[in-house]
Amino acid sequence: MKYKISLFLLFVFVLNSCQDENEKRRAENEKEAKKKEVIFNNINKGWVFIDEPINEISEQKISSWPQWRDFLKEIDQKPRKTIGAFQKKSAAIAKKAMALNENIPAEFNLPQIKSRISVLITKVKMMDLFIHLDKIPDEKVTFLIGEINKELVSLERQMDNIVVKSKIPKEQGEEDFLRMLDTTRAIPNAITDPNLKKIE
Template sequence: MKYKISLFLLFVFVLNSCQNEDEKRRAENEKEAKKKEVIFNNINKGWVFIDEPINEISEQKVSSWNEWREFLKEIGDKPRKTIGAFQKKSTAISKKAMALNSNIPAELNVPAIKSRISVLITKIKMMDLFIHLNQIPADKVTFLVGDINKELVSLQRQMDNIFVKSKIPKEQGEEDFLKMLDTTRAIPNSNPVPVPVQAQNLDKKTQRVE
């Protein structure tokens, strides 16, 4: 009889322990789910990219520069429902950004544009890194979204600046002056440098004194 009672008490103890563990696990899961929900909401709220050209030049490039068009299209397609969707989108944006280094239009293939593309890619890669961490820092992700928008504006303004300068007519003689500044085109002067008259007279006086 005592054996049966002990066995029954042991069974009750194990059952209670299992119930406590289940309740503890359920509470932790609910806590984790709420945490993920907050992260998702914060990222979803802050995920706003400038996906439209900000000036006429950038708009023209949408039709002629395929990589630029595809990049703007990618950042304009906002993910929905899950944090996993944002992670996939971040990776896709990173790939499209890397492609901006290819087939840059000749008139834009200059250091000022390349450097801005490089900075833009760096910011996007950082965002992609943070959003794939186990503990996602939502504040850093949304901060980088804002930084990426700033770089996009800077890049498009530089595009505009290049085209504006290219339309300014050069003043008469400016082209020749620029060629003169190019040392690779300089013609060596074979004629001796004339000695000023004053220097010649001074040299004669020196000889007389000696």
């Protein structure tokens, strides 16, 4: 009889602890779902890119620079419904950003443009990295979206500057003067270069 009572008490104890475990698990799942919902809402609110060119020059380049057009089109489309959709969109934006290094128009194939593109790519890749983490740091993702917008503005303003400077007429002899300033084309100095023969 004692054996049956102890077995019954053990059974009640196990059943009770299982119910406690289920309740704990359910509470943790609800807590996790609320966290994910907050993260989704924060990212959804902060997912605002400057998808329109800020000046005429940038707008003109959309037609002649397909990678630039594709990148702007990609950031224009905002994902909906799930964090997974934002993760896919982020990966697509990163891929389009990487393509910006290809076929840069000749007038913009300059160090100041390339450096801005590199910074833009870095920030897009960082955003893509953070949004794919298990615990998504939504503040960092939204901060990086703002940083990407700043880089876009900086890149478009630099394009504008290059076009404006190219329209300024050069003075007579300015080309020769600029060539003389180019140290890579300078005549080597016999004093500083011991390999050169002395002219007597």
